[in-house]
Amino acid sequence: MHSKVVSESGPAAHTAAVYLARAELKPVMYEGMLANGIAPGGQLTTTTDVENYPGFPNGIGGQKLMDAMREQSERFGTTIVTETVSKVDLSKRPFKYWLEYCEEEAPNTADALIFATGASARRLHLPGEDTYWQNGISACAVCDGAVPIFRNKPLAVIGGGDSAAEEAIFLTKYGSKVTVLVRKDKLRASNIMAKRLSAHPKVEILYNTVATEAKGDGKLLHSLAIKNVVTGEIRDLSASGLFYAVGHEPATALIKGQIECDEDGYIITKPGTSYTSVKGVFAAGDVQDKRYRQAITSAGMYPNCFRSHSFMCFRLTTSDKDPDALQLLRPSGYWQRRRRRRKPQNPLSKQKRVKLTALPHSSKLIL
């Protein structure tokens, strides 16, 4: 039985793995075999230069960054398995899980599970999209908007919600003009965002309009074929950049109905932690964050929860025959009583109290 399983392989999963492995909790990571169409390493493997991840003043290739994270996870002893987890049973501990193509076999089990399955931007699969994906077409204006191929060039955004409005306004910093293509006859965005968008001098909104093809010279995107869905008119729109803002899909099919998710399918975590509605199951990264969806926020999610879990929930014990056996216990009545009795006055006093009381129970706790 594995003590801790980190499911999936983006920045969130690798941070979790590094922290767990350094604490000698022997994590096992299932990095996926093209799970949800994304390679091991996650969404960053689908992009070129990452310029907003600290520590790389000249930027770093997305794949290179993920290779480095993988190496770091392995260095501290994470077992990485290139398989996709296809089924889980979270009804009781130890949790059961199955791997793709092995669903009929006996389940694997784990004391704790961390879901960092990420999310993927919805794509429209226009003709030409595969040719110009990441060569003009992107699903992340914040990530890609500043790259040179978009500077002072006409850009287009598809979508009519708040994200589309935000992305279009963001892109006005870089593009010469931003055209927003809205399928319906009005924006879905909130009033304030709609007003801001409509009033922007560099923005044009084309209602009742869809893109039907992405065109270019085979290397870079140059224009879009667009269609007015009311009149049927088709014409070309000059665009060196096309940004999809038609929503994201969190990779939560696996846990549907077993963990509390919001109306868009994102896992709900207790604010400021990665606790989910199921004790012993944690979530980090884009799968539970529909606001920021960045590598740095995903990577920053787990350490926060790890500190509190290590002290409050997990005890390492040598009582088992296997000296390395790890037992993950729920907070005991003792802990709950102590928490009720002594309210910490400030974060420092809380930290002190937790450390002092945790030590006698945690002979092997290494942080």
Ligand SMILES: Cc1cc2nc3c(=O)[nH]c(=O)nc-3n(C[C@H](O)[C@H](O)[C@H](O)COP(=O)(O)OP(=O)(O)OC[C@H]3O[C@@H](n4cnc5c(N)ncnc54)[C@H](O)[C@@H]3O)c2cc1C
């Ligand atoms: C084109 C593009 C460019 C981007 N550029 C930037 C940028 O410049 N800077 C930035 O900060 N952010 C950028 N982002 C966003 C960033 O990539 C994400 O915020 C970040 O990768 C999220 O990390 P994550 O660990 O939550 O999940 P992900 O990176 O989505 O990784 C999840 C992994 O889990 C795997 N998986 C899913 N289900 C299973 C399963 N059942 N079993 C096993 N494995 C599974 C997936 O295959 C995937 O490999 C970009 C995103 C895209 C799409």
